[in-house]
Amino acid sequence: MSAEISTSDLTLGHGGEPVARGISVALAPGEVTALVGPNGSGKSTLLRTLARLHRPDAGQVVLDGRDLGSYRPRELARKLSFLAQAPIVPAGVTVEELVAYGRHPHQGLLARGTGREDREAVAWALDATNLQGLAERTLDRLSGGERQRAWIAMALAQRTGLLLLDEPTTYLDIRYQIDVLRLVRRLADEHGITVAVVLHDLNQAAAFSDAMVVLAQARIVASGTPAEALTEETVRTAFGIDTTVTLDPHTGVPTCLPTWREPSAAVTT
Structure with a gap:
């Protein structure tokens, strides 16, 4: 059970100025790809495009060698699974x-x-x-x-080979965030599922993914392994803040910490 999906030169928008242009990515079987970036950078729009829930303004999406648009709805639902943010819980x-x-x-x-x-x-x-x-x-x-x-x-x-998750850790405390991300990691490692996940926490994305795609300024700012994609220059370009990025000497996983601090409030007595 595996799937391959890729995009070529996508332009993504919502009827006005495109939120992203020139988006070319490839998701590999058995790997977790984290989509990160500031609010409004097109992360969720890209994920919904991969699920055929959003039509790109230009470009192509290919799933297992076929144009995504060529699949019938039931056939596509047997190829990919999509989980939206905060789904409504049915009563009872x-x-x-x-x-x-x-x-x-x-x-x-x-x-x-x-x-x-x-x-x-x-x-x-x-x-x-x-x-x-x-x-x-x-x-x-x-x-x-x-x-x-x-x-x-x-x-x-x-029982699809492709799992698309839009911010699955939203509203969870840190324990449950880690539980969910460990589960995602196991699904890729043990079952060969191809996973794309939208995350806000850069350190979590780096720790649990095989690849990261950083979106900002209507384009892909960086992509590759976490060590390649999560750099001080990338974070400065995408988020406009200065950071210190260090690599774990044992795992090679990068950790990103801000290098600035807000001024402390004056203490009065």
Whole structure:
């Protein structure tokens, strides 16, 4: 289960001035690619374009050797999974019921959720996200991290080779952010899934990804391995701040820290 997707010279916009131009990226099977950049840089627009939820103004997207536009909707849903920011939680739905929704692209009209492949896919998704013990619990009784894992499990139940995640750590505390990102890492390493994820935290993106794409000023500012993409010059260009970037001597993962500090408030007595 793997997929390859790439873009060639995309121009992305929302009816006015393009938010990004000349966007050419390639996502490799079994790797995590982090899309980062300031607000309004086109990260989510690019991800939605990869999911065929946004039409580019120019350029091409190719999925497994075919133009993305050539896929029929159900066929495409068997090739890629997309998880939006902060999806609405259905009332009274259990974890297992939510995960089973991911099987809809594979089912006919007469027998939903009853086939052996469907049951196996749901069981696999629950196991991959470590939610077996919570299968009968309703979503409103889950922690933020557990709920996010349930949504990812639903996407996994589609059994696609490509997983697109738009800010999956939003509104989670640091523990659950790390839990979700560790899960994403395992999905790529152990199951060969191609992952693209939009993140705001540069250090988390560097720690959990194989590749980073930095978007700013309507273009790709830098791309490559985290060590290649996350540099002091890149951060200054994309975000307008000075930083110190150091590499872990054991892993080679870069860490970015601001080098400025706001003036302290005057102390009065």
